[in-house]
Amino acid sequence: MITLRQLRFLTALAEELNFSRAAEVCFVTQPTLSAGLKELEQMLGVQLAERSKRSVLLTPIGEEIATRARAVLLAAHEIEDLAAAHKAPEEGDLRLGAIPTIGPFLIPKALPHIRAAFPKLRLFLREEKTDSLLEGLASGRLDVVLMARPFEIGTAEFTPLFDDGYHLATPPGWGRAGGAPVDGGALEGARLLLLEQGHCLQRHALRAFPDRDIQQDESFSATSLPTLISMVSEGLGITLLPDLAIDAGVLSGQQVDIAPLTGACPRHVILAWRSTSARKPVFQALADILRQTRTGLLPAAPG
Amino acid sequence: MITLRQLRFLTALAEELNFSRAAEVCFVTQPTLSAGLKELEQMLGVQLAERSKRSVLLTPIGEEIATRARAVLLAAHEIEDLAAAHKAPEEGDLRLGAIPTIGPFLIPKALPHIRAAFPKLRLFLREEKTDSLLEGLASGRLDVVLMARPFEIGTAEFTPLFDDGYHLATPPGWGRAGGAPVDGGALEGARLLLLEQGHCLQRHALRAFPDRDIQQDESFSATSLPTLISMVSEGLGITLLPDLAIDAGVLSGQQVDIAPLTGACPRHVILAWRSTSARKPVFQALADILRQTRTGLLPAAPG
DNA sequence: TTTCTTTTATAGAGATTATCTATATAATAG
DNA sequence: CTATTATATAGATAATCTCTATAAAAGAAA
Structure with missing residues (x-):
């Protein structure tokens, strides 16, 4: 043996x-x-x-x-x-991974509630792109991940948290955007700036309007949302920002105009874990906290 | 640890x-x-x-x-x-399970060819119903199983072997059956005898004609094909027999009339194994032998 | 070539661990 | 109340594992 x-x-x-x-x-x-x-x-x-x-x-x-x-x-x-x-479902270490376009805007607000609900839980946070998160989940490096569908998640189990739509962000005074909702037509032919390859937000944004021909301006790709917003404020082009990020205040101090984008396919934010994991009840409770945290942020519609 | x-x-x-x-x-x-x-x-x-x-x-x-x-x-x-x-792919013990409506009619003919192809292989044979075979496969009790779809096989891998149609078997002199092909209409309203519950052949036969209302006479259920054929020869009713069994001589000495049954959905005979198994090449070779063995039996059509 | 460094294999001692036999303990059936 | 069956414990023995020390081999450097 x-x-x-x-x-x-x-x-x-x-x-x-x-x-x-x-x-x-x-x-x-x-x-x-x-x-x-x-x-x-x-x-x-x-x-x-x-x-x-x-x-x-x-x-x-x-x-x-x-x-x-x-x-x-x-x-x-x-x-x-x-x-x-089984001995103590709400104790011990929990390694939570999140994609960079969601984690920083949701986790900080949720942390106090998580601490309150599971005072003995030691939470380790990592930000990685989706592919890396799923690899980490499968290999046991991570216990639970916060990510966005559509995405092929293999054998993992998940629970949906909420849908996340987009705002259109434009340079100050650019075109008609003045807070009034716009539709996907505003994107066609525009210089659209997005995150670099590998961020699921980049893929999701390009597919937000399946019926329209939307092209990314690849002369510059940003590596984070704040950088992307800076590029827009410099007048280099326009971009799509997740409602969640906006509600969490990613725009504070940045000179860009935003307008709700109607008709876009939203990202489905989920919490996923190994199907063999022993801590599903904790994950479900965590999911509830994250949903309530999202609701507690400013509503997406007014912008 | x-x-x-x-x-x-x-x-x-x-x-x-x-x-x-x-x-x-x-x-x-x-x-x-x-x-x-x-x-x-x-x-x-x-x-x-x-x-x-x-x-x-x-x-x-x-x-x-x-x-x-x-x-x-x-x-x-x-x-x-x-x-x-890895040391000796074609040696060691191989535990092969088969359903009772296929195994006895195919394995005996195939055995000499298997011995010839894998002289150092020790083959252990078991006959069980499909549910039991799949449980044995998943638990490691069996290495490879011979069964018929449609059937939910879970995470197992498989390769198709051949399709197996039906003959209608009737008491001597019963109705029109005299070797000429008949269609599913012959089954409606007749006293149809089948194997007892749990045999996939029973389920498959009832669903051979999805558009027809075919009812099993449940006053007697047989536990094996030879028993079933005896019941037919006694005039208790009619039944469906797999072509494979007929070609293998299951009727020898029994007094029943048979006729090819046209238009029935055939059973898809497959060879299945754990997806994690290390011996897939051997299983593929085994599948080839079983296919050739089927071809070598009397053709199904003439009956 | 010679020497030094790096890396894996081997030897032998010591300590830990595992397993066995024998027996204690407990519970139930008759 | 006794016999039987089943699990836990004790102590001795045996096996195994792990360590330190060292050998052996192969490059690298002088």
């Missing part, structure tokens, strides 16, 4: 490609890891790593087994999590 | 609900299993089993953890399988 420890040794070696460093990661000495791995190779009857005295490389079968080993270790860890969550 | 052995102890106890017998299953003594389980409970910090001196019962969290433990152990075992399959 192979052991979880041996599998842990293998995954550590797969990541470090160095026996000594892998041993450190596992909090054992290098001979211990060497012996454990040798034992695993003997038990399985296959060579997992090619060792030259100078470098280590996993064999193809070693890579495959390392991949499966990671899954086994994650599942075993989830058993421990399940037990811990 | 919990160990695989502890998880094994838990699953054994979950099945036996008895420390001594669980210990036997794990090839250790009862004190060893007691100690191991106690250790697991301490590590997880939750009570897994309620022990009275007279009976053992898993706690709810114990049941949940036992379920996950089975998954972890299966995944760990698959790592060992993967290594063994």
Whole structure:
């Protein structure tokens, strides 16, 4: 029978490609890891790593087994999590990931309520793009993620939080925008500035009007909403801003005009987790808090 | 860190609900299993089993953890399988399950070819109904199963083998059946005998003509095709027989008339396996052999 | 080439852990 | 009340694991 420890040794070696460093990661000495791995190779009857005295490389079968080993270790860890969550569902560490176009505008307002609801919970926050969040969720690096659909989320489970529409942001005095609602026609042919590739907001904005031909001006791409707004205030073009960001005050002090954008397909903001997670009740409670936090912000319509 | 052995102890106890017998299953003594389980409970910090001196019962969290433990152990075992399959993909034990309305008519003819293709393979055969096959596949009790769709197969992977149509079987001299093809109209209002509930053939036959109202005569249900054919030959009613069974000679010596049944939705015979299995190439080769075996039997049309 | 550095493998000692047998303890059936 | 069945505990033994120290090999540098 192979052991979880041996599998842990293998995954550590797969990541470090160095026996000594892998041993450190596992909090054992290098001979211990060497012996454990040798034992695993003997038990399985296959060579997992090619060792030259100078470098280590996993064999193809070693890579495959390392991949499966990671899954086994994650599942075993989830058993421990399940037990811990059963003892005290509202304690312990919770690693929450969020996309940059939602997290900073929702989480800070929600934090006091989360603290109040789960005083013993230690919340770790990370901002990453959607692809990275989902990878982190699947690998066990994150416990729960805040993101926006439409997006392929694989085997994760989720609950919808709220829909998030757009405002049109234009340079001061640009065209007709003076607070009155505008429709998608305002975007056609305009110099539309968006976030760089990889931000789901960029994809979502381009598809907000499926029937219109909307093109991004790719001569400049911003890496954050504040930067994007600055570019608009400089007169470089117009952009779409999520209602959530506006309500959270992302415009404060920036010289741009905004107008509600009617008829756009909104982003569906969701909270997602591994379907095997033991803490669904906490996630549902967290979702309730986030929904109420959104409602508590300024209403989207007036702008 | 919990160990695989502890998880094994838990699953054994979950099945036996008895420390001594669980210990036997794990090839250790009862004190060893007691100690191991106690250790697991301490590590997880939750009570897994309620022990009275007279009976053992898993706690709810114990049941949940036992379920996950089975998954972890299966995944760990698959790592060992993967290594063994890598060493010698065409050796070792292969546990093949098949439904009773297909297996006996296909496997015997295929066996010589399988032996020839994989001389070192030890093939274990089981006949079970579809539900049981899929459960066995998911739990690791079976490696590969031979069954018929439409059927919900969950997360299993599969490859289609061939389609299997029907003949109408009637008592000698009954009505017009004299070998000439008949259509679904022959079934309406007739005393239709089928296998008992749980056999997918029963469900499939009732749905062979979605547009017709076909009712099973439930006063007698057969438990096997030969029994069913005997009932028809006794004049108790008519039935549908899979072409495969007829071509394999299930009628030999029985006094019934048969006629090809046109327009019926055929059963889609498939070979299915766990998507995580390490032996897909062997399964694909097995599928090829089964397809060729079917082709080698008498053609279905003449009857 | 020689030496130094880096890296993995091996040896042997010591300590921890696991497993067994034997037995205690408890509960139920007869 | 006794016999039976089932789980927990104790203590001895055996197995295993992990450590330190060191060897061996392969590049890199002098």
